[in-house]
Amino acid sequence: MTASDFPVVDGAPVNPDAAPLRLRVAHVAQANTVWADGDGDLWPAAWADDDGLYTAAGDGTGFARHGWHDILVGRVDGMPQTGLCGVPLAAGDEVAPTWDAPRFNRKPTGMVAVDGDGDGRDELYLAVQDLRCGDEPGIFDEAPIATVVRSADYGRTWAWPTDPMFTDHVFTTVMFLDLGRSNDGSPWVYAYGIDGNWRTSFTRIVPDPTALFFARVPAASVQDRSTWEFFTGRDGDGMARWTRDIGDRSPVLVDERVMYPEPAPYGGRSGFTAIAQGGVVWNPGLGRYLYSSWSEYTHEFFEAPAPWGPWHHLLSADYGHFPWQGPRSPLASHGGYAPTMPSKFVSTDGRDLWLQSNWFFGAASRGGRAYTFGLRRVRFDPGTDAVAPDADGNLALSPDTWPLASRVADGQTSVLNDGRRDLAEDSSRGPGTGDDVWGYQWPAPRRFDRVVYMPGPQDSMGGWFAAGPRVEVRVDGEWRAVEASVAPPYRNDFTALEEDEYVFDFAEVCADGVRLIGEAGGPLRYTSIAELEVWLVRGRA
Template sequence: MLCGLLAVSFVAWTAQGLDRAKLDRARDELAARGTRTFIVMWNGEIAYEWYAPNQEPNQRLGTASLAKALVGGISLMVAVEDGLLDVDDPAWKYIRAWRNDPVRSKITIRHLVTHTSGIEDAEQDGLPHEKLPGWKGAFWRRDPDPFSIAIHQAPVRFEPGTKYAYSNPGFAALAYAVTASLKGTPHRNIRALLKHRVFEPIGLRDEEWSIGYDRPYDVDGLRLYATWGGGSFTARAVARIGQWMLQRGRWNDRPLVDSTILDRAVADAGMPKPARTPGNPNPASGLGWWTNEDGVWRNVPTDAFAGAGAGHRVLLVVPSLKLVVVRNGDWLNEEGGAEGFWGAIEQFVFNPVIGALGLEPPYRPSPVVAGVHWAPADQIVRRARGSDNWPVTWADDDALYTAYGDGWGFEPRLDAKLSLGLAKVHGPAQHFQGVNLRAASAERIGDGDAGEKASGILMVDGTLYLWVRNAGNSKLGWSLDDGRTWSWSDWTFTESLGHPAFLNFGKNYAGARDTYVYIYSPDRDSAYKPADRLVLARVPKDRIRERDAYEFLERVDAAGGPVWTRDIARRGAAFSFPGLVYRSQVTYHPALKRYLLCGIIPIGDTRFDGGFGLYDAPEPWGPWTTVFFTRKWDTGPGENCSFPTKWMSADGKTVWMVFSGDDHFSVRQATLEMRK
């Protein structure tokens, strides 16, 4: 019998960046809170594995509602992969009894899988399932079967798609619909579909898993298995499924599910979210999975997703960290405890494991800069409370021009909150003054991704240029009169370049390396999703407004020179940090003759807590090295950061960082320590 700590892999703990002592402490806390299994997979290997006494690795444990992801979510993905149904199909196409129902006929597959169908849950007043009255008790007793009850008896309590309300019967209806879509296929029920299309190919043996409370129900000529609960898996089987999900549906270089379908499953499905209360960070719903896309789990990267069930049985997958975590057992918190369902998982599982994982810089140390010494945090100057973004450029009138988002600008603040507003900053970093710049042809409204926002700004030969994101994907504006009036391109970047930012040189683009303007962006259509890499574009400075004049870095050749292409589909990487490339700004440091790239690390709510990296290179395309790197700075770095050339000392040692921490125009002094 295996019990206590089972060390499947102790390989290079320090090199891996896993802090074993921290994981031991997390294990001790989990063990004290009823945990029976705890697995951490990293880089495709089991790095930490623990079982409670009398619990063995080959012993299956119930999943509760974790089955909604492992069974319901995955079976839906495979059916979509095969073209058997679409998530926006009306459910009545597969549940024929609903076709003429005035309310149920409005329910779609998306509604069922995201708990927005309006179908009432089979719960009441905290009663045990065996004591529930009426159709609710019959659903859990499976008398005569739960599917007929969900389809014919469970009432619809609101207009489908208008609210969130967790629904086990909704998932029963989903199981019926998916199974109906399998008619005429080689695998005519969900168990056969999972076994042959996913579980066997990734190496799961039959004895490692079961679904549907170990029995099917034959209804309307369909063999139906429960997908809302009733699963039973070994911890290693769950971890293996998590690793397959992390690998975007591939196993041994074979795609079992198309990666785009899997990406849709673990992304925010765009439906109403559950209520979020203090201590209970309820995530948004994907397609059977829960997603951290909006950063509700503050210390977890935004590409994370999870499945979870009663008893805090949870599978966490974080692709950017190559991390899979499995926990099974009893409830983590006491009845009536301060932590809600997700609050307890976050506190006792997510945060300790993330905290034990050291995040290493993506590049070796800088050969020029040995370190960075920051002024104390209490010396940070903050202006423009409640406004963020703040890309900056040094203009011909010696002012820094900038743009803010979701705020009211500098004091005195505007009456209206703007999604995109402009401002000028006068004076040295030690005592600057910010002034709002009104420009009706540039200002926008709309919070978050509902409003266009600035991502990059540049002055070249007296003309201000502005990149605007959230514009499907991004578009260009320009002003010939110092930002008072603006014209806009009749084209947009629709592939990649979701957050384009200009490479800034000196005053009015003085000191530029050549006659081109350079643009960086995470290789994403959206400004809100981390990428694996930054892409780099260039355009002659006298043709910035012409889409056909843009070239894209395809690769760097063996001699270190750039190879450019007009075809954006052939774009390559200018900077790589898999899963952790986010909003970035680049400035040329003339004294060092180096390019400084400041990039936010997209873990948690970086406005108030988080980290960033500062990198340098001799050319805009690299090779990059690391000047400074922290996963957790002593203050929130915000969502954007840069080092304006105007605020660099002549000897290059003193620089000032502009960042949007705490939703302000924040400025902090730094001293660069040079290598001898």
């Protein structure tokens, strides 16, 4: 599908199908694989009419080798498939003011390219917040002020209002909706906002963000705060209602989940909310708006048929506790913050995307840093109802098989179906709560009746299932348990790792996913795996 296949309401395409998006394959790579050499974080971006992808960074040198600034603007050319190149444009006081220095510094949160003045050339608008910094408690835990700066010459010079546009911690993390190149010509600019802070506030100076708010402003008056309108809810037809009074606004999305509620056995932070600075992009191939967010150790994805919702949680990608491995490591595995999915890199059918995320922590020279504009592959595939032909061999080795795991310590999901039993993975950097999962997903259903599980090597600290594991299959988008026999019987203690394999047999099913799921065991509460095979054994003519 393309953008022209959908009705346009107030300058934004809307999918009349409000049912939650169902994906047969939802896969996010374990680490960045493409990057533009640079230094900095956050990197909100906008695709302009001149085909440039303009972006802004915080805390670095940007695409220059020298000259640190708290805010920088640059341009990225190229495509992930062929390589990216970043060029510096402006930095520091050239870009935006600091309203409350030195207690706060500048951080970019959103960018949009739109021809609001009708001169045939896009202007760039960049949302910038004051974020707490310095040596006092609460560094990076409070964002009380934000405004929008403007460039009429593709990022080289900038101008701003005489006063902040948003104050008192209200709507101070501003993320502009990415409708596509040049804002897809919309007469409106849409923006999402978060109160208080750009992510979980570790010192709780302000409440952790759990609500995402929504606003619009005419493209001709983005810097005129009096022309902004805020979402107050949906009417009986599912369309948005608006108000000029920011105090009367309502959230478009509320998510009160808490990820990693308890510290890891070896320490570290805990208790993170899922609403944070990221980005929202219109994906015409899927006919959905996608919001990419994050917690400290996960990426969180949401989808909606209209920019005002209804929003549904789509996927969590879990990278586990630190330490992580940098993108150049042979065992690359890391999450990252402020994730966005630039519309310039979305495939025509919408199924292949590239997630930008960045990671501040240092890494060994072998692993490299992810503190730059970096991308990883995302596959969101609704697939097909047509049943795949029966296979003679291990279905896990099919080229359209996508591994499914709750998390992997070394980032190597390929271990599940690499055909080798001498390489293992485990979930040892998990939250210590909830079930562990090892399995597969396919873009089309297929028939099978056997799963063979090979655990990892012996380990007294964990690696086995304390309860289960049970076999579940996905049919019509729902996971359901199957009655299975297992040989040899699975012992829910450390001796379970002494067996070479466990064979689970069950009545033939036709499904597009299969998984082993159960409670992790051991003092560190994790499970391990060397291989997972899927077979169709019975029922052949």
